[in-house]
Amino acid sequence: xxxxxxxxxxxxxxxxxxxxxxxxxxxxxxxxxxxxxxxxxxxxxxxxxxxxxxxxxxxxxxxxxxxxxxxxxxxxxxxxxxxxxxxxxxxxxxxxxxxxxxxxxxxxxxxxxxxxxxxxxxxxxxxxxxxxxxxxxxxxxxxxxxxxxxxxxxxxxxxxxxxxxxxxxxxxxxxxxxxxxxxxxxxxxxxxxxxxxxxxxxxxxxxxxxxxxxxxxxxxxxxxxxxxxxxxxxxxxxxxxxxxxxxxxxxxxxxxxxxxxxxxxxxxxxxxxxxxxxxxxxxxxxxxxxxxxxxxxxxxxxxxxxxxxxxxxxxxxx
Amino acid sequence: xxxxxxxxxxxxxxxxxxxxxxxxxxxxxxxxxxxxxxxxxxxxxxxxxxxxxxxxxxxxxxxxxxxxxxxxxxxxxxxxxxxxxxxxxxxxxxxxxxxxxxxxxxxxxxxxxxxxxxxxxxxxxxxxxxxxxxxxxxxxxxxxxxxxxxxxxxxxxxxxxxxxxxxxxxxxxxxxxxxxxxxxxxxxxxxxxxxxxxxxxxxxxxxxxxxxxxxxxxxxxxxxxxxxxxxxxxxxxxxxxxxxxxxxxxxxxxxxxxxxxxxxxxxxxxxxx
Amino acid sequence: xxxxxxxxxxxxxxxxxxxxxxxxxxxxxxxxxxxxxxxxxxxxxxxxxxxxxxxxxxxxxxxxxxxxxxxxxxxxxxxxxxxxxxxxxxxxxxxxxxxxxxxxxxxxxxxxxxxxxxxxxxxxxxxxxxxxxxxxxxxxxxxxxxxxxxxxxxxxxxxxxxxxxxxxxxxxxxxxxxxxxxxxxxxxxxxxxxxxxxxxxxxxxxxxxxxxxxxxxxxxxxxxxxxxxxxxxxxxxxxxxxxxxxxxxxxxxxxxxxxxxxxxxxxxxxxxxxxxxxxxxxxxxxxxxxxxxxxxxxxxxxxxxxxxxxxxxxxxxxxxxxxxxxxxxxxxxxxxxxxxxxxx
Numbered sequence: 001x002x003x004x005x006x007x008x009x010x011x012x013x014x015x016x017x018x019x020x021x022x023x024x025x026x027x028x029x030x031x032x033x034x035x036x037x038x039x040x041x042x043x044x045x046x047x048x049x050x051x052x053x054x055x056x057x058x059x060x061x062x063x064x065x066x067x068x069x070x071x072x073x074x075x076x077x078x079x080x081x082x083x084x085x086x087x088x089x090x091x092x093x094x095x096x097x098x099x100x101x102x103x104x105x106x107x108x109x110x111x112x113x114x115x116x117x118x119x120x121x122x123x124x125x126x127x128x129x130x131x132x133x134x135x136x137x138x139x140x141x142x143x144x145x146x147x148x149x150x151x152x153x154x155x156x157x158x159x160x161x162x163x164x165x166x167x168x169x170x171x172x173x174x175x176x177x178x179x180x181x182x183x184x185x186x187x188x189x190x191x192x193x194x195x196x197x198x199x200x201x202x203x204x205x206x207x208x209x210x211x212x213x214x215x216x217x218x219x220x221x222x223x224x225x226x227x228x229x230x231x232x233x234x235x236x237x238x239x240x241x242x243x244x245x246x247x248x249x250x251x252x253x254x255x256x257x258x259x260x261x262x263x264x265x266x267x268x269x270x271x272x273x274x275x276x277x278x279x280x281x282x283x284x285x286x287x288x289x290x291x292x293x294x295x296x297x298x299x300x301x302x303x304x305x306x307x308x309x310x311x312x313x314x315x316x317x318x
Numbered sequence: 319x320x321x322x323x324x325x326x327x328x329x330x331x332x333x334x335x336x337x338x339x340x341x342x343x344x345x346x347x348x349x350x351x352x353x354x355x356x357x358x359x360x361x362x363x364x365x366x367x368x369x370x371x372x373x374x375x376x377x378x379x380x381x382x383x384x385x386x387x388x389x390x391x392x393x394x395x396x397x398x399x400x401x402x403x404x405x406x407x408x409x410x411x412x413x414x415x416x417x418x419x420x421x422x423x424x425x426x427x428x429x430x431x432x433x434x435x436x437x438x439x440x441x442x443x444x445x446x447x448x449x450x451x452x453x454x455x456x457x458x459x460x461x462x463x464x465x466x467x468x469x470x471x472x473x474x475x476x477x478x479x480x481x482x483x484x485x486x487x488x489x490x491x492x493x494x495x496x497x498x499x500x501x502x503x504x505x506x507x508x509x510x511x512x513x514x515x516x517x518x519x520x521x522x523x524x525x526x527x528x529x530x531x532x533x534x535x536x537x538x539x540x541x542x543x544x545x546x547x548x549x550x551x552x553x554x555x556x557x558x559x560x561x562x563x564x565x566x567x568x569x570x571x572x573x574x575x576x577x578x579x580x581x582x583x584x585x586x587x588x589x590x591x
Numbered sequence: 592x593x594x595x596x597x598x599x600x601x602x603x604x605x606x607x608x609x610x611x612x613x614x615x616x617x618x619x620x621x622x623x624x625x626x627x628x629x630x631x632x633x634x635x636x637x638x639x640x641x642x643x644x645x646x647x648x649x650x651x652x653x654x655x656x657x658x659x660x661x662x663x664x665x666x667x668x669x670x671x672x673x674x675x676x677x678x679x680x681x682x683x684x685x686x687x688x689x690x691x692x693x694x695x696x697x698x699x700x701x702x703x704x705x706x707x708x709x710x711x712x713x714x715x716x717x718x719x720x721x722x723x724x725x726x727x728x729x730x731x732x733x734x735x736x737x738x739x740x741x742x743x744x745x746x747x748x749x750x751x752x753x754x755x756x757x758x759x760x761x762x763x764x765x766x767x768x769x770x771x772x773x774x775x776x777x778x779x780x781x782x783x784x785x786x787x788x789x790x791x792x793x794x795x796x797x798x799x800x801x802x803x804x805x806x807x808x809x810x811x812x813x814x815x816x817x818x819x820x821x822x823x824x825x826x827x828x829x830x831x832x833x834x835x836x837x838x839x840x841x842x843x844x845x846x847x848x849x850x851x852x853x854x855x856x857x858x859x860x861x862x863x864x865x866x867x868x869x870x871x872x873x874x875x876x877x878x879x880x881x882x883x884x885x886x887x888x889x890x891x892x893x894x895x896x897x898x899x900x901x902x903x904x905x906x907x908x909x910x911x912x913x914x915x916x917x918x919x920x921x922x923x924x925x926x927x928x929x930x931x932x933x934x935x
Contacts, residue, residue: 035828037828042827043827049823050823140655144660144663145655145656145660149628149867156849159846160850186451187450187451188440188449189449191433191440195426195429197428198426198427199427201424202422202426203437205424206437207408207409207412207439208438232816235819236815236845237845240815241655242657245812265428266428283824284820284827287821287824288824293810294781296810
């Protein structure tokens with residue numbers, strides 16, 4: 001039987017596992033040389049802050065992708081949560097009640113998505129495309145497509161403020177990432193998510209309750225989206241019905257760039273975070289270098305294709 | 319009882335002498351108007367390797383699924399270790415001590431060897447409600463366990479997708495044996511393997527018998543059945559048409575039973591196999 | 592043998608997480624004083640107009656954008672005043688195929704007239720087809736066919752988005768005179784009519800003012816989180832002393848302005864577009880220098896009025912185009928002018 005090759009194969013495996021970190025490090029070094037404004041504390045803080053909200057969504061999305069699906073409804077759910085939070089805060093004057101209601105809205109969405117996918121076995125693309133469209137519609141109906149103003153302005157301390165020099169959004173992201181990273185990598189629950197993503201039938205015959213696991217994964221995604229919605233309120237002191245459009249694809253892209261595959265069973269929380277910031281640093285770099293906004297989507301698309309393409313090339317070579 | 323107590327125990331698979339480990343009595347199974355099994359009976363002596371043969375569609379898979387708890391019989395009884403075994407799920411069968419090695423192996427290719435061995439039975443540490451994985455313990459136990467068998471131990475921490483077909487088969491079989499199982503069912507254990515790998519897998523199967531596991535093998539490969547088994551049972555079109563002690567019969571007679579050219583050759587279905 | 596336990600860690604960890612997050616957030620300070628938020632001024636329904644008793648089809652390309660909330664009120668009041676019933680449909684965020692289907696449905700159902708807020712010139716063939724089937728078309732808020740040879744649109748009711756862009760130049764001139772000014776320009780969704788036409792007016796008017804230097808051009812998609820990010824990047828790129836003003840085509844810049852102030856960049860003046868309640872407050876507070884008030888309500892109301900005139904055969908009274916004024920809002924008049932949307 002084959003002997004495990006610790007030489008060349010090991011190096012290639014290492015690169016495959018850590019490619020996103022290498023790419024991020026290289027990009028940061030190149031930018032530090034190319035643009036004097038890049039490596040300032042202020043700019044780096046901004047980059048962290050700008051990508052914190054999408055980062056929270058991507059942390060949740062990591063579970064859906066590893067278990068072999070994805071969730072297109074996260075952008076709509078974030079908008080729903082922001083509107084629910086703003087409506088409840090303005091109606092009751094109580095911020096905690098607004099936050100509970102927003103998280104509750106996320107839980108409801110998660111239960112619907114999870115129920116459709118895990119128990120009714122509807123394809124995740126179809127199920128979450130449906131809820132994405134439906135939720136956005138309900139948000140427009142309930143707000144007449146108008147932002148909900150009247151959240152106390154002090155609430156923007158969450159979205160714009162800092163604690164000891166660190167943006168509060170970044171603290172929230174670190175908290176969410178650490179918690180979900182622990183859940184994914186250290187607990188039996190996360191371990192089972194990988195097993196189901198790798199071979200759902202095998203996991204089922206070995207006694208793992210795959211449907212429940214899927215259900216919980218989509219609940220996690222939706223709660224993360226709801227947290228992101230609250231953070232959006234923290235930036236504008238208002239509920240924005242049209243907010244977070246397209247976030248679902250950015251989040252999925254970040255998770256994939258971070259080393260996950262759409263087939264499931266692969267990916268890491270740290271990889272996701274690196275993926276989020278790789279895309280974020282690219283966008284920041286293009287702005288700092290004054291690249292025309294027409295070209296920016298091209299660059300983002302190239303990175304996504306390159307990340308997935310290199311993965312395939314290394315797979316075929318192995 | 320915790321996983322740690324029962325896992326990888328040398329003693330748990332020792333047979334109870336005299337009594338059959340498995341008795342199937344008058345079992346029928348219908349899917350709508352189609353009768354897959356009709357009044358099928360068989361018995362397995364403990365500590366032996368028993369072969370189950372038959373043509374495609376003879377009902378082998380259905381019978382195995384009934385024993386493994388995947389399906390429940392329309393009528394008839396199954397006794398495991400002398401006790402009624404009406405399993406409502408594969409998990410129930412596993413908990414009672416019946417493990418199945420599926421033809422597709424049911425391994426997660428993305429996961430390391432140790433994670434596949436411990437699938438659904440992970441060891442945890444720390445506060446109970448957190449269920450924090452005890453990776454170190456699982457890796458150590460996997461290494462110690464796999465080294466018991468006379469085979470090259472694959473990299474315990476490497477993903478299964480990096481292993482050869484034979485290595486994967488051994489992982490799947492080892493997993494079935496790892497949990498103190500009394501009866502291990504193997505569905506075509508070497509169908510996809512080359513000659514050398516087949517021999518390696520057969521060696522592992524024999525060492526499992528030596529440890530006291532009872533094994534039921536479904537195989538198309540009569541040479542293999544004759545190399546490995548102590549007794550052979552033949553299904554044909556949903557009926558148990560015969561059985562024989564392996565040493566007391568010949569491949570030609572078994573083929574005759576499989577094809578229907580002869581009924582009840584070599585001892586017949588009298589349950590004396 | 593152990594039984595598998597359920598996935599409880601997920602639940603418990605989540606309860607712990609949300610509880611601590613709530614505790615962290617519950618300590619938020621209360622808010623400061625705000626302007627009164629008067630409801631939108633609405634036209635009176637007089638009841639002295641003989642009702643047309645006809646059906647109008649209305650298709651709005653970006654109906655989901657908050658701007659159109661009061662537009663809907665204008666449609667409602669206009670229809671009530673002039674005796675119309677109407678069907679309002681969305682163009683699905685500027686999707687031309689949806690828009691075309693909307694127009695074809697209107698034609699098939701023999702609507703008497705169609706009010707169209709087009710996504711852009713891509714819908715021109717659809718407009719020509721609709722007119723060819725005998726359904727008159729009035730364009731509202733955005734224009735596509737009006738004024739073109741062979742496209743017989745009755746009229747265009749709305750603001751002039753090119754003027755909108757020109758007004759931004761005028762604001763800069765009003766505030767900086769002939770001094771050299773370095774400006775960053777933040778645009779809406781690329782290729783949307785608002786982005787294209789406002790940029791056209793901005794570029795054209797700037798040609799006469801060489802003292803205005805556009806140092807950066809970025810895109811916010813009218814999304815406040817994106818606006819915050821691009822403004823942060825612009826401020827990083829142009830440290831204190833190298834940027835005088837940021838001009839934004841839309842009203843999504845509230846968070847970005849707060850960021851600039853909190854990070855000691857008060858020297859950068861902000862000019863934005865449109866006039867929702869939060870922008871009004873920030874103008875009153877002196878955080879934003881000025882905006883252009885394109886009020887959607889009268890556009891919709893007067894579109895209904897133009898429909899009435901056309902269907903009653905009084906085309907002579909229809910202005911072609913019907914441009915509505917674009918008042919500039921500054922700290923002086925913000926308290927007196929009700930916001931275009933965002934009040935209950």
